[in-house]
Amino acid sequence: GNSVTQMEGPVTLSEEAFLTINCTYTATGYPSLFWYVQYPGEGLQLLLKATKADDKGSNKGFEATYRKETTSFHLEKGSVQVSDSAVYFCALSDPESGGSYIPTFGRGTSLIVHP
Amino acid sequence: DAGITQSPRHKVTETGTPVTLRCHQTENHRYMYWYRQDPGHGLRLIHYSYGVKDTDKGEVSDGYSVSRSKTEDFLLTLESATSSQTSVYFCAISDTGTGANVLTFGAGSRLTVL
Numbered sequence: 001g002n003s004v005t006q007m008e009g010p011v012t013l014s015e016e017a018f019l020t021i022n023c024t025y026t027a028t029g030y031p032s033l034f035w036y037v038q039y040p041g042e043g044l045q046l047l048l049k050a051t052k053a054d055d056k057g058s059n060k061g062f063e064a065t066y067r068k069e070t071t072s073f074h075l076e077k078g079s080v081q082v083s084d085s086a087v088y089f090c091a092l093s094d095p096e097s098g099g100s101y102i103p104t105f106g107r108g109t110s111l112i113v114h115p
Numbered sequence: 116d117a118g119i120t121q122s123p124r125h126k127v128t129e130t131g132t133p134v135t136l137r138c139h140q141t142e143n144h145r146y147m148y149w150y151r152q153d154p155g156h157g158l159r160l161i162h163y164s165y166g167v168k169d170t171d172k173g174e175v176s177d178g179y180s181v182s183r184s185k186t187e188d189f190l191l192t193l194e195s196a197t198s199s200q201t202s203v204y205f206c207a208i209s210d211t212g213t214g215a216n217v218l219t220f221g222a223g224s225r226l227t228v229l
Contacts (some may be wrong), residue, residue, distance in 0.1 A: 032215035043205055043220030044158075051215045089157065093216040101216040102148070102173075107157035 002027045004090050006106035013080055013113050021075040021109045022088035023064075031092040033057075033066055033073040034103065038087040047075075047088070085113045118142045121221040122204050129229050134193040136224050138206030140186075145187040146209045148218065149173075149181065150204040158205070164189055196228045 007022040025031065032051045036044040048057030053068035062077045073090060090106040119140045128134050138147060151160040160173030162181040170181050176199075178200060180192045193200055203225050207218040 034215075034217070036218075041222075043207075043219075043222050045220065046217050049215055049217065101211075102160060102163060103216060103218060105158040107155065 002031070002092060002094050002104045004106035006088075006090050006109050009087075009108075009110035011109060011111045013111070015082055015113055015115050016079045017113075019077040019080045019084075019105070019111065020073070021088055021090075021111070023075065023106060025071050025073065025092050027071075027092055027094045029094050031094040033064070034057070034091040034093070035064055035073070035075050036089040036091060036105075038070055038089065038108070040086070044060055044089060080111070080113045082113045082115055085111055087111070110113045119206060119208055119219055119221045121204075121224045122151065123224060124222065125225045126143065127227045127229065128196055130197055131195050134154070134196050134226065134228075135145045136191045136206075136222060136226070138189045138191070140189075140208050142208060143186060144208040144219075145186075146194070146211075146216075147183065148207040148209075149179075149189070149191045150205045151175065152205060152223070153202050157170055160190065161204075193226075196226075198228050201228045202226060 001027045005024050034049045035047040037042045037047045043059035048059040050057040056065045064075045087108045087110050089108045091103045093101045093103045122137045148163040150158045158177045164170045164183045182190045203223045206221040
């Protein structure tokens with residue numbers, strides 16, 4: 001079946017540091033890949049997505065590149081801010097999942113950014 | 116955001132009592148989902164709906180039932196609440212259900228079962 005594996009957190013950084021959160025996946029077919037972000041006390045919201053190999057999704061200074069050869073979709077940001085403190089979820093939707101596109105989520109990675 | 120609301124936002128109940136959580140959308144999206152979020156488990160799908168009166172089970176459906184009598188409402192019922200169902204419950208909606216299936220989430224309902 002499909003699965004998403006994320007690095008365990010929390011990830012603790014100082015403001016303006018470089019961020020990488022690793023995500024690898026297993027899928028039957030050719031999935032679409034997503035990063036969602038959850039700020040404290042809120043629901044998840046889409047941060048970025050990519051639908052085919054070598055696509056780069058980007059939003060709010062965050063980027064992730066769909067790497068089919070390494071089945072990865074790592075999240076990066078060049079300079080984090082305190083306001084980026086949140087939980088980040090990697091996810092995929094796979095058309096080969098019995099015709100269902102229901103997303104599979106990773107366990108989430110907590111990011112804490114200190115001033 | 117205003118397109119999807121969950122109620123109640125917080126509830127404390129006792130073991131053995133029935134509980135119903137409501138998800139209401141104003142986006143006229145076809146697909147609706149209920150997830151639970153627990154530390155160490157991330158998000159797990161409970162049930163989902165692909166249309167009025169059309170529902171199916173997710174990976175953790177035992178002890179839960181759902182109903183969708185109108186496009187805009189998706190109800191999650193815990194038939195007899197147990198302490199293991201203490202969790203934060205999220206409703207989500209999507210319009211296509213296919214391809215790059217992007218979900219929009221509600222703000223969550225925190226349930227405590229004593």
